[in-house]
Amino acid sequence: MSTHMTRRSFLKKIFGGLIAIGGAGAGGYYYAHEIEPKLLEITRHTIQSPLLPPGFDGLKIVQFSDTHVGFQYTLEQLGKLVTKINSLDPDLILFSGDLIDDPYGYGDAAQIIGMLSSLRAVLGKYAVYGNHDHGGYGSDLYKRIMEEAGFTLLLNEARPVSLLDGSSIHIAGVDDSMLGKPDIAAAIQGIPQDSFKILLSHAPDLADSAAGYNIQLQLSGHSHGGQVQIPFYGPLVTPPHAETYPEGFYEVGTNKMKLYVNRGLGTTRLPFRFFSKPELTLFTLEKV
Incomplete structure (x- = not known):
C-alpha cells in the first residue's frame, strides 16, 4: 500500500468518525479536539518472569511514545510530561518512537533536547526510530536530539542493563517497519538465551515475527489506540503495521511473548482523540 493511499484511507475513516462525533453535538467535537487530547492517563502494570535476576525485582520502567511534537502536542x-515522568521515579525510561510530527519543518530542537535531558533514570534512557522520525529527512535530526538528550538510540542492536552485583537484563531495539529496515535477529545477536529481553519496536505488528525469537516482552506504540474510537466498535482505523495489535496487552506466538502497545501522547493527521486517551505507562518488574 502506498503512503498516499494510506494517508487518504486514514483521513477518510477519521472524517467518518468525526461525523459520528458530530452526531453527539458540538460538545462531542469540542471534547475530541480540546479536552481528551490533554487527558493524560497513567497506566500501571506488573511484568512477571522467572528469568529476571533477583536484583531487578521491583524495578520500574516508564514507556512513553508518539509525542508528535509540533502538530498538536x-x-x-512536553515539559509537563517530563515533570510527570520524573515524579514516577523510574529506573529505566523507554521511548518507542515518533518524537516530532514533521522533523523537516521543525525549528525548536534545542528546547526539546533541554527538556528530554532533564529526564532522570538511574539505569538509562533508550529509544528507537518511529516512521515520523525517519520521515521528512528527519533521521539525523532525531538521532542528534535523542543522543544529546542522553538517550541510547537502538538501531537493530541491544545493550545490557546491569546492576552492581553483575546481574543484567537486555534492551534491544529495531528500526521502524514502515520507513526503516528492522532486523530482529541482528538486534538480539549475542544476548544469552537465559537473559530477560525487552524489545523496543515502534510498530506493534512486528510482534508476529518477534515471537519466533526468545524475547519476553515487546513494547510498541504507533497505533495511537486508533486515535478515534467508537463505543462498542473500537478504532475506526489503525495505521499500517498496527492493525493486528492496536492497544494494550497481548500474548503472541506459541511462547506467549508479552506485547504491550502504548496509545501514545500526541495526535497526527487530525488533532482529535475520542475514547483513546493519551497514555504514559509504568511497568514494575517482578521475579517469580
Whole structure:
C-alpha cells in the first residue's frame, strides 16, 4: 500500500468518525479536539518472569511514545510530561518512537533536547526510530536530539542493563517497519538465551515475527489506540503495521511473548482523540 493511499484511507475513516462525533453535538467535537487530547492517563502494570535476576525485582520502567511534537502536542505539554515522568521515579525510561510530527519543518530542537535531558533514570534512557522520525529527512535530526538528550538510540542492536552485583537484563531495539529496515535477529545477536529481553519496536505488528525469537516482552506504540474510537466498535482505523495489535496487552506466538502497545501522547493527521486517551505507562518488574 502506498503512503498516499494510506494517508487518504486514514483521513477518510477519521472524517467518518468525526461525523459520528458530530452526531453527539458540538460538545462531542469540542471534547475530541480540546479536552481528551490533554487527558493524560497513567497506566500501571506488573511484568512477571522467572528469568529476571533477583536484583531487578521491583524495578520500574516508564514507556512513553508518539509525542508528535509540533502538530498538536506543544513544548509546554512536553515539559509537563517530563515533570510527570520524573515524579514516577523510574529506573529505566523507554521511548518507542515518533518524537516530532514533521522533523523537516521543525525549528525548536534545542528546547526539546533541554527538556528530554532533564529526564532522570538511574539505569538509562533508550529509544528507537518511529516512521515520523525517519520521515521528512528527519533521521539525523532525531538521532542528534535523542543522543544529546542522553538517550541510547537502538538501531537493530541491544545493550545490557546491569546492576552492581553483575546481574543484567537486555534492551534491544529495531528500526521502524514502515520507513526503516528492522532486523530482529541482528538486534538480539549475542544476548544469552537465559537473559530477560525487552524489545523496543515502534510498530506493534512486528510482534508476529518477534515471537519466533526468545524475547519476553515487546513494547510498541504507533497505533495511537486508533486515535478515534467508537463505543462498542473500537478504532475506526489503525495505521499500517498496527492493525493486528492496536492497544494494550497481548500474548503472541506459541511462547506467549508479552506485547504491550502504548496509545501514545500526541495526535497526527487530525488533532482529535475520542475514547483513546493519551497514555504514559509504568511497568514494575517482578521475579517469580
